[in-house]
Amino acid sequence: MDTDRLPGCYRHPDRDTGIRCTRCERPICPECMISASVGFQCPECVRAGSGTGHQPTANAPRTIAGGVVAADPHLVTKILIGINVLVFLAVLSDPALAVQMELIGRYREFEYLVGPVRGVSAGEYHRLLTSVFLHIEWWHIIGNMIGLWVIGGPLEAALGRVRYLAVFLLSGLGGSALVYLLSEPNVPTLGASGAVFGLLGATVVLAKRLRYEMRPVIVMVVLMLVLTFVPLGGALTVSWQAHVGGLVTGALVGLGMLMPTAGRHRALVQWGTCAVAFLLAAMLILIRTAELT
Template structure:
């Protein structure tokens, strides 16, 4: 009589005889190492491999859909703007008119002062506002546009586009505005988001009528209302539009074959816009006299 062959043992626990096995790879496994599947049962290693093989769902901008629920970057930007306004209002002792604040005077964008080496004004001025109404209007626009851009582009790229738009607005002011004129506000960055939204909608083949009408109304107000810096708006609009176009269109034009390559091209295009804005700022700042 032939001896009965030994029972197979679990591939992960050699001391455990088992009559079960993975229906995917066929290896014997104990109940602890198996998981129910749509057909049969799979071992833990096959489950892990299957999860790696599944392509992660992404937006048109390459952002993971896991970032979709909460636009945290937008909320942080709004909080920073509100906090800085609160500081300036407290320093000025006036909730509605904060221009007497020391921080306000130190951060406002005056091209002559930037030419004198105070480069922090190029970014700092984008977080200042003339009065509570100016702050409220800009933060409402940021609240409306920001989450849409943040979802489509992803948090990192969205923040980069915002920064590029802010710097683009400042560069336009440096190039086109009187050296002693003070400019403040997040409008340059927000107009950049207008451009980014338009590019995203164009890339996803959505109707552009609403965003085009809204942008046209804002541009008309920029020209019509006194004290509004049209150049900051146009500079921010151009920078945001170019940055978003680089993220969404350039990888296709260059035929990027992998997601990592497409992401690198997108980041590179935003970096080019930022560098260009800084070059324009530097080119005009040294020639300013006050």
């Protein structure tokens, strides 16, 4: 018998956790834990202590990162998947849309489809984020959406909607910035994998913060990086720049979101970290633009 194993969440027995409800002392996982004035409480204790009426937002149950606990803890993940699927279907009906959204530094080959395609270096900065929602192959979008659901759903429940969305968008931007900096300017890049890797980076921070068994998470990161750098043959080309850029950005923002900082300073640290991540990405983008113009 393994006596060192952490107990399972009382609502999700397959999820090991080192956190217990401060009122009933039952083990609780990130999806179940609700931030209280001291420690965390389970949903049942929160309901028992607050009654059945509606709570003001200021007094609403909070996630480990300080976000409001939502009725549907996976809503943003579902919306992001929906946006990706809608864009995929739109591109199927109008291939020219992909040319307008893909990440390219300087490119002109498809002028006959959409007119001049100038690229990021000529001011089309929207491509840095629109490319994150763009897929043109069915296997590509299926793989990324499975990763977004499996990794993103639990992370959204732990961070709350706004903070989770910030991690996703900044990770996508960070991945695009590194692609723009290190890739050939006329090679198009697209897909949500950079943002998904960012969610994985934040998940590593979350697991460490909650004192989870780190080996499964580290194994997942290593496996994902192996798939990034080891050629698989065929027509599949993986952008390691997007994966590494997203992973590093997500881990950085996750550190800010989950830093155990005292009350009133927490929001300042969290959004200050987001601002730093954005400025670092912007700096890389400006450096590359200066090289190409």
